[in-house]
Amino acid sequence: MVRDTWTGSEEDRARVNSILDEFEGQDPMESLIPALHKIQAAYRYIPEEAGHIISERWHIPETDIFNVVSFYSDFSTEPRGKRVLWICEGAACYFMGGPQLGEVAQSVLGIPYNETTPDGEWTLRRADFCFGVCHRAPLVELDHHIYGPLSPEELRALIANPPEHSVEEDHE
Numbered sequence: 093m094v095r096d097t098w099t100g101s102e103e104d105r106a107r108v109n110s111i112l113d114e115f116e117g118q119d120p121m122e123s124l125i126p127a128l129h130k131i132q133a134a135y136r137y138i139p140e141e142a143g144h145i146i147s148e149r150w151h152i153p154e155t156d157i158f159n160v161v162s163f164y165s166d167f168s169t170e171p172r173g174k175r176v177l178w179i180c181e182g183a184a185c186y187f188m189g190g191p192q193l194g195e196v197a198q199s200v201l202g203i204p205y206n207e208t209t210p211d212g213e214w215t216l217r218r219a220d221f222c223f224g225v226c227h228r229a230p231l232v233e234l235d236h237h238i239y240g241p242l243s244p245e246e247l248r249a250l251i252a253n254p255p256e257h258s259v260e261e262d263h264e
Contacts, residue, residue: 098139120150173215182222
């Protein structure tokens with residue numbers, strides 16, 4: 093299980109407030125998703141208390157905030173690994189070898205889908221939706237970057253030597 097990076101400290105509350113300060117003067121509903129991305133990058137999930145802070149500051153009902161969080165697969169209410177690997181099993185990827193890539197990823201990482209490695213480095217997810225780049229099937233998404241078409245050997249190499257980019261870079 094990933095270590096919960098949210099401690100509930102004054103420092104955590106200040107960190108969330110600092111993120112919200114970046115959107116000062118902007119429409120809260122238009123700022124909600126970018127702010128959630130920054131919170132997710134900071135904590136590797138959306139802590140419930142962060143939702144409370146957003147609700148109080150921006151006068152958005154907590155149910156609306158957590159409806160957004162639960163709707164988008166980018167967000168999680170549980171801590172995720174530093175790297176999130178999605179194996180596409182949408183129709184094209186499924187028929188081009190997506191399930192085999194899933195077996196490789198589970199074997200190499202030593203975890204089933206929807207789990208995180210004990211060291212907190214990797215979370216493995218199965219995408220049964222389409223990424224919209226079927227010409228690259230079978231593919232994976234790693235930290236918001238698409239890789240494919242991939243053979244099982246290429247996926248093993250990607251996991252063994254992942255690129256240096258991070259989710260934080262993608263949402264700044």
